[in-house]
Amino acid sequence: MNEVALGPTRYATLTTRNLDSHVHAWTHWLEQEIFFEGLVTSGQAELWQQPDTEGLRVCWLANNLGEPWLQIVEDPEATYIDPFKYSGWLSLEINVQNVDTLAKQLRESPFTIIGEPANLDVSKDIRAMQVVGPGGEVLYLTEIKREIPGFDIPLARCRIDRLFIPVMLARNCQDSASIFLELGAISEARFETRITVVNQALELPNETRHPISTIQLHGKNIIEIDAIPNIPVWEEDQKRCGIKEIAFTIQQSIAGIALDSGPFMNYTAKQITGGNREKIILLKAPL
Helix, strand or coil, X not given: CCCCCEEEEXXXXXXXXXXXXXXXXXXXXXXXXXXXXXXXXXXXXXXXXXXXHCCCEEEEEECCCCCEEEEEEECCCCEXXXXXXXXXXEEEEEEECCHHHHHHHCCCCCCEXXXXXXEECCEEEEXXXXXXXXXXXXXXXXXXXXXXXXXXXXXXXXCEEEEEEEEEEECCHHHHHXXXXXXCCCEEEEEEEECHHHHHHCCCCCCCEEEEEEXXXXXXXXXXXXXXXXXXXXXXXXCECEEEEEEXXXXXXXXXXXXXXXXXXXXXXXXXXXXXXXEEEEEECCC
């Protein structure tokens, strides 16, 4: 691996107003497992630059392979918002083995289906559905049938695996992509495609195509950036439900905070903010 390298994606953090019901939804309907329960520590609050979050309840979830990848934090003061109406992290794209079976499973669940299973515009070998979770988090549940030329992405290893593509809404691709390339991402590809759920949410014609940037990371992961010109930016000092941050492994040394709890205890972590107010956590493994 190069001395400067970004990836893979290690975890996502969600904010919810009710931790117990949110965790139940993910464990019962999406087959994730409780890995760790505790409180937000002083070190974590310092990382977020939010001292008032210390002491909030937190739960880490893992896939059936025992890999922790999702942190859910309870904040009763957070505001529920429409995730399609602001720039920043939009969705967690998760590997699944059979998306059509999963769609049937989720019909009576707390996850609202906003996009039925369909082959993607970019490849008939990628089939996905879209849902919105209890905290307003958008999930792309994606079945990849075989390796896709031009994309280095993984196949699902269990029925519902883990995050492999965080998706962002941005005012433009270039500014948003540059930060990840500077941090050590491998490459960028740009194209245009139809994004049905975005078109529906923004009341655009169904055939509207949007500029897309895909950032190839180390570890067979990708970041997707969907360009929506003039999309509003969320006020940074207002608490919101949904996707709080995405954390990535970084190879080079960083000046940060040693995490003091949870599955990544003793990792060095640093938070940066992208041009769309998206929170990015860089993680350096302990020596």
